[in-house]
Every structure is written in structure tokens, then in C-alpha cells.
Amino acid sequence: MSLGNNVDICFGEALDSLTELSWQLHESINLVEMSNIAVRKTRDILGCDRVLIYQFLPQEDGAVIAESVDLAWSSILENFGKGGSVTSDRLIWRKHVEAHLMGAFSTIEDTEDTQALTLEPEYADWLSEMQVRANLVMPITTRSPSSPNLFGLLILHQCDRPRHWQTQEISLVKNIATQLGMAIRNADISTRNQIESALQESEARQRAILEAIPDLLLRVGRDGSCLDSMISPSIDANQFVVIGQHLSELLSPECLERQLQAIERAIATNQLQVYRQQLIKFGKLASEEVRISAINDREALVIVRDITSEVDSEQRLEQISYNVPGFIYQYHLRTDGSSHFPYASHGIRDIYDLSPQEVSQDAAKVFDRIHPEDLDYVRQSVINSAQNLTVWGCEYRVRFDDGRTIWVAGNATPQREPDGSILWHGYIKEITQRKQAEIVLKEEQTKLQEAYSEQNALFAAMKDVVLIRNSEGKCLKIVPTNGNNLLGNPEAILRQSIYEELPPSVAKTIVEAIDHSLSTQQIISFDYPLAINGRDVWFSAIISPIAEDKVIQVARDITERKQAEIALAEAKEAAEALTKAKSDFLANMSHEIRTPMNGVIGMAELLASTPLTEDQLDYVQTIQDSGNILLAVINDILDFSKIEAGKLELEERPFLLKDAVKSAFNILSTEAANQANILKYAIATDVPAMIVGDQARVHQILINLIGNAIKFTQKGEVELLVKGLRSPQSSNQILFSIRDTGIGISSDRLSRLFQPFSQADASISRKYGGTGLGLAICKYLVKFMGGKIWVDSKGSIAGEPPIGWQCATTPETSGAIFYFTIDLPNMNSEAIATANIALDAANQNLSCMAELFPLKILIVEDNEVNQKIASLYLKRFGYIADIANNGVEALEMVYQQNYDLLFMDMQMPEMDGLTATRLIRQDGNISLQPQIVAMTANVMPEDIQNCLAVGMNDHISKPIRVEEIARTLNRLQIKNQVATAIKS
Template sequence: MMDNLTLKILLIEDDLIDQMAFKRAVKEQNLPYEYTVASSISEAAKILNNEEFDLVISDFSLGDSNLFDIMNTILQKDIPIIVTTGIGDERTAVRAIKGGVDDYIIKDADRNYLNILATTVDKAIERKRSILERRLAEVALQRSEEKFRAITSSAHDGIILLNQQGTIAFWNDAAMHIFGYSSEEVLGKELHDLLATPEYYESYQEGLDILRTTGHLRLAGQIIEITGRHKSGKEFPIELTITHFKLQDELFVTGVVRDITERKQAEQELNQARVAAEAADRAKSEFLANISHEIRTPMTGIISMAELLIDTPLDQQQQEFANTIFDAGHHLLLVINDILDVAKIESGFLSIDNSIFELTPFLHSLSRIVSPEAAKKNLTFETLINPDVPFHVNCDPLRLRQILINLTTNAIKFTDQGHVTLQVSLEKENECDASIRFAVSDSGTGISPDNQNKLFQPFVQVDTSITRRHGGSGLGLVISKRLAEAMGGAIGLESTLGQGSTFWFVLPYTLSTKKLNECAGKNGTDTILDSIPVPKTSPTSGTSSDVVIAKLMHHVLLVDDDPVSGRVAQYQLNKLGCSVQWVTSGTDAVNEVLNNNYTLVFMDCHMPGMDGFQATRAIREAELSMGRRIPIIAVTARAMEGDREICLKAGMDDYISKPVELPKMKIILDHWII
């Protein structure tokens, strides 16, 4: 083959003089030819089978053969051919050119034809090169088109090509499947007339005009959702992405179309499922709230009336009966609270409300709650706080107190002699975080390894005889475990049979030096009752003189539609030195506040007609022109997550849940009216 501009030529010539003349011309003209001579067609055929050439120069007639006998072999190899023929035989030469020969030279007697040999060879080579390049380009184009069609045919998305006039130039199989038209039906047709709905016509034409005048395509590369039209006339949602390009000075637009009918149906079904799930969640939440309200309201009457009864002149047997009612009511309330807490957790209504507070006073107040229970069993209870434990922490104090009370009261319940200890230590600390370990140890009987795994399961206690003796729902540890995990911590147990048990949990606390400094000296709670726990012990017996009754100087408005709860609260407030005006509706409450001067309002949240939230908002709005603001305390039997925030947002100042015992009521009064 041609290498460094040297042409490799096969000369087919049976005349020795012509062979010599060719050789002499190549030498004299210093032509860059490397040549091989064949004296016959058969010899040339053998040479062509073994070698490759850039050009064949052949006499037309060689003995009993001619060039036509070998021409197909040469042409199949894409080798240019120059034929030489005698004067007067031009018709044969033309015939040869029609058969595929590239050029011809007419021999003359003086062999002057060799003077134009180089020019003829160059023309033949160039012509052949152009043909080959064109053929290669055609093959490449054909392969490219085949590849393009293979890709577009296998694509699941419709691919549509438009020219700048807006007519369809290409249409793949997926587009046919999406819209129902075959390629023959759409090629050369206006896209909008076939596929688009009328509302897009104006913007479509405007986009084409901008493309023609500026070469810019609006929304190029963006995914847009529009409505398409099927051949049947049915409209359906499609997702469209458009791009544009220029080919041979003509602009084209490519649209990739996806039928999103199924996706839209799935989204609609998902949305319907979400709405149904939200409705179910609301129904569950409302059910829990209603159950809580329906249970706590009569419990208010039982516990509070027993509490008031105990503080009246009674003989010994009556005092014992009243104390039994009070204690049994409290026990029932604890079981009910545990069941409701588990129901809230399982229903996904558990929330964590972090705030910054002082840990040491918090633990001391907890000790004051638990110590009386330990003293009843002659147990020693102590709280040990390591010196490196932070004074301020940031977590949910209500949930922390709930876990600690569950663990400590459990330890006291199942320990008959010895001690119960709450040990608080720093697990780890860095600039931003700390983990604090709370461990409750007892000197009880211990728990076997087989039974330890059962403890954190709902309604499970390891010894049914102990359950019958001590009572309980078996839910305290389950609740503690869920709360600890919700706060980002972990809970566990270490116990040896006969040597006592240690229940521990580790909680992470995010530290903020700036915020902790700002909050130094504050308890970090939203309501006074959250920061001052009240012991759940039976009131001591005595007469009404045991309670210091102040001069009736505080005028309190009590708003409650329940006759039992209202009567209990009225007795409690009277006992604590307040005069009480009791109304049973939100409307009456608003009228009373507007027309009288009250020191404090206890507002039931859930009443028929105007509820407590609406009444509070009406009072707060009226107070804007009155120049004063009366404290309003929310009272509710629902005790659901988020109730406190709802009350404060409505304009109430504090929150208390039923049943309201006398010590809790006194704390509220001491905080707000003294």
C-alpha cells in the first residue's frame, strides 16, 4: 500500500517494449512508484492474491484475454484502474470506464502517452480516494443511523424530532405506543395539531417563533408536566423534556416524552393513603384524648373527694376507709397512666421537649418524692451525685423524671430490706456533648439471666407472686425503655441472683455554654408544676384547722362544665382561702372576666359551645383595651402530648392536668397570686 508517498503499482502488459518504456519513464521522470509487472491476466490474478497495490495499469487486450476477465477482482479490492489502449479503440476504453475503470490512456507509436502518466495516475488515485471517503462516510452515517434507531427503538420514552417549522421529522416506537400514531401517520405533520391540547397552542407557537428568530429555546433542558392527547382523543399526563440543535444550518427540536399516568395514579393513591393515615392518627389521638378525659374526670372526683374527706373530723374507722379510697384511687390512676403512656408511644404520639435546667436541685426534688415510699418499708434511700456531673443539662426534664421515678419506685417495690441508691455520674464529656449515667441499685433478691430479657416487654413481670403482692401493670420498664431511646439514650440491667440489681440508663446531653450561662439560676421549665414535683402520698388525718385558711381575699373564677370536677375544685379553693365563682361555659367565663375583678382563672379546656381555648382568646383580646391581664390556668383531663404547648399558645399562663390534688392546687396559687 502507499507508504511515504510511494505508490505500489501493478503493471499488466504483455509487450516487452511497452514494459521497458514504462520502466524508463518512471526512472527519467523520477516518479515515486514501486511497480510489479505481470505479462498476462492469469499472472496478474496470482499476484493480486498475494500482494496489495495502490494502482493497476493494464493494457486492455493481452493475448487471448482482456481486462474484463480480471476487472471484478481488482474492483473488489477498491484498487484504482487505468487502462491503456491503441488509437482507434476509444470505444473499448469508454466501455471499460463504464465497467468501473478510473481512467484510460491512448497509446501512440512514439509512446508520448508516458509523458502524461504521472498526471493520470494522480487523478485516478485522487478520484478513488474521494470515492472511498464518500463510501466510508456513507457507511459511518448508515451505522450511526442504525445505532440511533436501535437506541431510540429500545427506549421506553417517546423521542420526537421537530424541524423549525414545527413538523415531525422523527418518531420512535415508544412515541407510537404513547400516542397511538405510527411513523407514517405523523412524519411531516404539525406536532401541535396531533398531540397537544388547545391550552398549549399559544405558548407553543410563541416558542417556535422565538426559536426561528433568536435560535433560543425556552424551557430547554427543563422537565415540564403537561397534558397530551392520544389518537383516540383521550387526554393523559405526560412529562416532557426539550432540547435543540443545529444541523446543516437548520434548527431542530428534540422532545423526550414520558407517559406519567401510572405515576400520577400512584401519587394520588399515596396521597389518599397519607390522608387516610393522618385521619387515622387523628382518630387515634382523639380516642386516646377522650379515653384519658373520660377516665381522669371521675378519678378526679374519687381521689380529690377522698382527699377532702380525710381532712374532716372522722373516727378511726372512717379515717381508714377514706385513706383506703385515696390510696386505691392513686394506684388505679398510676396503672391508667401507664396504659395510656404505652398507647401513646405505640401510636407515635410521644414527643421530646428539651430545655435547660439545673440537674442537682432536680435530683433533690426527686429524692423528696421517693424517700417517703422507702421510709414506709424501712429502706435507706440515697442519691449520690459525682462532683464532675454538670450542674446544668439540656434534655426533657419531664421524661427524665418519669424514667427515674419508674426505676426508683420499682426498686423500692421489690426490695424488702436494705437500701436503694440512685448514683449519677459523668460517662463522657467534650466541648459540645456529655453523656450522664443514672444507675438505680437495690439490695433485693436479684434477677436470673433468663428473666432479665423479659423485663422490658409489655405486661411482663418475672414473678407473678410478687406481682400479686405488690401490684403494678408491668409497663413501667417498657415506658422507661421507650423514653430513653426516644431521648437518644440506652437502658439496661445488671443483676446477680441473691445480690440485688442495678438498672441503668445513659442519656446524651447537648451542652451550650452560652445558653447555660444565660439560664444559670433558672429551672428552664415552661410551667411551675413541671419544676416542682408533688409527692404521691396519702394526706395525714386531721381536722380542717390543720390547713391554714387565709382571709378570703383572693377572688377566683372557676370554669368547668363537669359537676364533679367543678365541685371538687370549688371545695379545694375554698379550703385554700379563696372565694370562688363557678361557671360552666366559656361564654359565661368571658362575661364574668369582663364584668368582675378576679385574681385568677382556672379554665377547663374542653367544654361544649365555646371551649376554654376560645374563651381565653376572647379574654386576651378584650384585655387589650382593659389595661390589665389576669392569669389563666388551663385545666384538662386529656393529658396528651402537646396539650401544654397548645394551652400556652392560646394565651393561658400555666397548665395542670386532672386529677388536681390539694398540694398541686396550692403550688399554683402560691406561684400566681402571692
């Protein structure tokens, strides 16, 4: 709920304040005191600028009797004099006066809203004089048994701004006015008696006696006949003559039966009978309290009091209590030591799991709920509060029948009753979360203390130097450690500045690190050398902020590590040089071998197409097979070299998995036929048709594994199965399995698989050939794709199967099953659409796209080859692009005509792409700002960020691909149109 100056106040907190205000009002009998309490608390609760109470006077217009005002605004009491007469038309809008007299409230949300309001001049002038922008006027009525009496008005002013008075705010003010009216009525009786006693003591005494008479007092016979009566002066006796009548003539059957039973119990037990009843009086539902006491064994005294107002107030209080955490209560400690709760709000169910009715006569069940370990403490706190009449406050545990335990906190104010008993008014709320937080905090404090002790012990065992320095670098403290022997004279260090303590270069480095650490509140680490006892000692330092102007420096002797790092760096440099030399040699060897091999294989293929004898054809086929084997060996060696050097990179492109599988089968079909093997494959429906990855490498793995299966199988079957795989250890993956019916692999030879230059045994190499690199390369490729590879043969498994993988073969099973998995990256709808466009673009005429969706395109590129490639790609979509050789030319062309799209290189002579883009974006004279897409070989994350920072819309890396062009068009929000154009 928004109260006051746009401050969000919890409604529960406002209700707590309202409850406290109610108690304070009813505890006071002084009109001025309770009025001041009311205006002060109201302003606090509602957060307004001024609250005042205006009292209507019998012979005057009225007077302001109390005011609470913010120091920033004028005081009405100071302007007109405390208690001075103020005409109502200065405080109240005249059109609302009659409504106020009838008990209605009024609000003004903005006094300066002349269109919505037509205020009387005097009222408007007064509002302006008092700087009132919004107000809320609530009648204060003091209800008597006969009719409400308008005491005055509770007026709220908002001076700094207009204000919309919310329903909850109005309800709160209404409750405050009701509580104030009830308190004034109760206090008025006492005050009026005191005043009139000074004037006419006897008359006042008589009036007090008359006013103390309840609504109805009857002397009733045991049979229900009315023997005598006394009626409150507020009731017309002519309307209620009961003497000589029977109760049956006055009460409904239900009320009659209950009253006769109560009369009988009162006479029989000689105990007071008290109950409440509801009935229709003068056409309205009324509540009455009936008290019956025995006069003798034949008669009883029946006292009937109208408590409709009290019941209404109790109901309102009960409604309020629904929004108050915990419960509000009255706790009564009788003189005989027994106790009960005369009033308890519904929240007692949450605290004690008891209803208000269960504790209304006896509080024993409440004490039964208190945790046994806390019971004595709670009882003693109640006794102390009763003996000293001090505020009771206590925190304890409550245990429920189901074993749950909660923490609660209570607070109550005691008062001594005329009979010597004690009555507390208070509340109890749950604090379990707070207590749990306190327990956690205490545990954390204990842990902190333990950590401090451990830290001291750790410092004592450390061989590091630990220093506390200020922001200027001066050493303030040397923490005792085993490494202090490296310091020299500790006392001298504490006296010196850092530039006296250390060499200037080292001191400067440490001071800069301290400044950086304190300004960023980050830990800074660095290394530095020192000459100690004639030798160079390297230290690794960590600077960590511990206060606004202090840091802790931990310095560790890393001389041995530095020496090892230097040796390692030299060894690494030598190894890298050797690796580079090997890679260069292999690349050169590949080039030198491929050139003549291309001639050999090419000529062999040409020769095979000419008429040959059977022997000649066999010779040619031998040449072709040998050439292909040699080429495969070279490719394996080059791939493995790339893997060793860490230079093998995988592409991430969408492709059709089925195409990769079919291609592998087509290549190997001839070899399978030569071995009299049957090739089969199946792809499960849960495998996406299109996936993202490196199609060539997937194809290479399939060729290798299926080729091995064919090689080791004679007159058998080789089958490839592809399906989706889900497991707790992985994301979505694809599982490939290649099963053959060949010779299989014995368990003692499985462990040698997947190792470089290794086969099951030497005889295999002699019989079947191969370098022994194929499976090792497959292993690395699968790993790079996020998967694993393993084999199942003769009842054993080797490789890296998933956890819990079950063996599918037995020692008697022929053949082997090779498995591998690859990650299946998610493809969103945009990626799929772009991929489809790119795939279709490779085979379809896209020239119609430019006709349907014309775009003016400029390519900004200094390299002629790149210009040509980009132009040709765009031409496939039907676009003829303009060319600018650098940023300067691009600016001139953009100024001369409007472009929809610019492809911008980053590095160009005269003006780079970043500068050109920045100038285009900053120029307000360019009527149509184009979409600008970076087209560059700079592909690091910081490069992409720099492009976006100057105003580019997207980034395309070189080499340029047609699908990237398609994605750019999609970013121009023509994805659906492009798809339509492709289909057409």
C-alpha cells in the first residue's frame, strides 16, 4: 500500500501501529492527550504532511484542538491560536458539511484541479494559504446507545503534491476515527463528571447514576414473569413496558429458552450467568450482553446491555487482526492463580494450533504447547511482569502435536484490575526464520573464530612472508611466519618507507599493485626478483585489500619454480620448433608426393577406360588400389600431425546426416562387393535430419570404421545403426554403431586399440595393411565432437563406454561392434531456416529474390578478390552491389544516395571500417541509416564487440559463405519472404 511520499509501507506494519494507537487512546482519559496521540500517530502511519482534529463547539463554529505538522509546512494552531475558533468553511468544503454531519468522509486529490473541483472562494483561499494540495476529512463520532454524536473531524493534509487516497488508506483513517471516537466517549464521561462535580456535585452524582444504568434491568421470577424493571433514559419507556408481562411476550422462542435456562442455572448454582445474544430491535440486528444473578430461590436479576457498537468494533478489530502477523490478545491472570484469554484473534491458530474458544476460559492448553525446556522460563517471566507491572517480553519455542517446533516472540503491557487480578494487552508472532538466522549467524561466528585460529596456525606454519601495508606501501605489521628469515631486520623495515626498504623498481611495482587493488577491491598478483645474500631470489606476491587504506601482501620464494619454468620454456620452445619442422616437412612431403600421385592415379583411371586385356586391367586396378592406399596413409599422417600440434579445427555447419552416411556407403560399396559383404544402414526417427557439425570429419570416421569392418569380414554383413542417445552424463547425443560378422577381436588384444601406430597384432598389419593411425584419429575426432568411442567384441569392451553400458557380445559371438557418439547441438528455428536457405541456395536460382525484395547494397572492401566473391554471392540472390574501396569512398557514396545494407570490412587503407561506421551513425544528415554488417577476417570476441560498439548490426567472418549472406537477409526481417522466393 502506498502511504505518504510514495513510500511503500507494509500494510501489516500499519495495522500494528493502528493496534498500538488503539491501546494508547483507550488507556488515556485526557482529551488533549489522546488527541495529540491520534494526530501524531496518524501522520506517522499515513505519511502525510499535516493532521489535525477539529472539534465542533456548541455555541461556536469550532476549534482546532490538536495538530501534527511536518516542519516544512505552516502550523494552523500557530496561525490561529491553540483552541481558537475557526469557521468551518475555512476547514471544510461547504458542499461536504451535510455529509460530514451524517457521518460520511470526503477526499480531495488535487486542490489545483479546477476542472474537477469548484471550491468556495474562502475555502480555496484558505487551502492555498495553508499550502494544501490534497486532503481527507473523516468524521469523529462518539456513539451512544441511542444515536451517533458528531464530535468533530479528523483532517489529513498533503501539502507537497496531489495524492490519490487509496481504499486501504481511507479504511485505516476510518478505523482511527472510530477508535478515537470510542476513546473520547469513554473519556468524556469521566471528564464531564469531573467538570460538573465542581459545579454541581449532587446533580452530577445523580446524572452519573442514571447514565450507569444499563439499557434494561429486570427482576424476573423463576417462571419467567417480569416483576420489576428499570430502563435506561435513552430508551422510550412507553415502547417497552414489561412489568407484569412474561418473557415469552418479549423474546423469540430461541432467546426465551436460553434465558429461562440461564435463570434456572443462576438460581440453582447461585453463580453469575453471562452470555450474548443477537435479535432484531427496531428493525435492525442488535447484539446484547445478558447477565443473570440469583436474588433468592424464586427470583433473579436480569441485566441487559446493548453491545452492538462493541461487537461491531470487535469485528472490525478481528478483521484488522487477520492482516497482522501472529495474534493479538488479552491475557487475564486471576487472583486464584488461574488464567485465561478473554480475547484472542484468529491468529492464535497459527501460533498454538488452538482456537480462541479453547482458551477463553482456561489458558492451560497454551502452556501445554510451550516447549518443556522453555516452560519454567516463560512462567517466571509472567510472574515478574505481574509483580512489577512491567512490560512482558519473551521469546520461546512452541511444540505441536505433530512434532513441529516454532519460535515465537511475545510482548504485552500489564494493568491491575479492581479485583487485584492482572490483565495484559499484547501480541505474539512467529520468529522461526529470525531465530534460524540467528543460529546460523552464531554458527558462522563460531566458524569465523575457528577460521581465525586456523589462520594463525597456518601463518605460523607458512614459509611465506606476510606483511600488512598501507596505501603508500609502508609496512605496518609483519605477520609471524617461518619465512621471515628472508626479511633481514624486521624492526628496520617497520621504520622505513617502501622506497627505503626495497629497490626503486620493485617498490614502484608494489605501490602500483596496492593502488590498483584498493581502487578495484581485487586481488593483484605479480612476480618480482630481489638480490638477497648475493643471489637472485624470485618472489610471487599477492596483494589483497583488507581495509579502505590497507592491504595484505603475501610473498613466496619461487626461485626454484622460476628456474624450472625457464627450463620448461626452453624445452617447450625446442619442442615447438621440432614440431613445426616436422609439420613443415610433412606438408612439403604431402605436396611433393600428391603431385606425382595425382598423375599416377589420374593416368591409371584414364588407362582403365581404354580397351585392355584381363591381365592389363588387373595391373591397372593394382596401380589404382596402391595409389589410393598410399594417399590414405599420407592423409592419416597429416591428420595425426595436426592433432599432435593442436591445429586440427572442426567446422560448425548444418548438414544432412543421411547424405554423409550415403556418401560413405557409396565409396565403400565396391570394396564390400569384392569381399562379398552385405552393407546395410538404418537411421532412427529420433535423429534430426539436419545437424550442425563438421560433415567431412563425420564422413571420415564412418569411412574408417565401416572400412575396417569390411576389411575384417569375408562373405558376411556390415550394418550401421544411428539413433538418439540420452543419458544423465550427457546432453542430447547421436549414437553410431557399426556391427560386422567378421573375425572379431580377442579380449587380450582390445587394449591396444585406439593407440597411435597400433593394431591388434603385427599379423594384422602384414595381412590387411594400414598404418595403425585410423582408430587413434577417430578417437580424437570423436572427442573434439563431444563424444566417446568404444568397441564390444568377444564379450569384452575397450575404449570409453558410457557408465553402466552393457556388453552385447559373448566369447562365442562373431565379429565386433564399434560405437561412437557425438554431441547434438540445439538448432533454433532461425538457424534451421537460415540453414535451409543456404542448402537450397546451392541448387536453386535465387535471382528472383531481388525482384521481390529490392535492396540497395554497398560492399566496402579493399581486396579485389573479396569484392568479386561478395558480389558474385549477392548476384546469386539477384542483387547488383556497388563497390567502395575504403571508408572514405563509402562515406561519399552514402552521402550521395540511400543504401539499405552495407557490408563493411574493418581493415582498409585511408579509413577503416570502424571509423567509417562511427561517422555514418553520428551524421544526422543521412536521411536513411542503413544496416551495416561487418565482413572481416577479424573474428576474435573483442573484434565483434568493437563492431557492435560503433553501431554495426551484425558480423560475418571471412571466408564468406553464401549461408552467411542468407542469415544477414534474415536479420533484415525478410526470412519468410526469402523462403517464399526460394520455393517459387
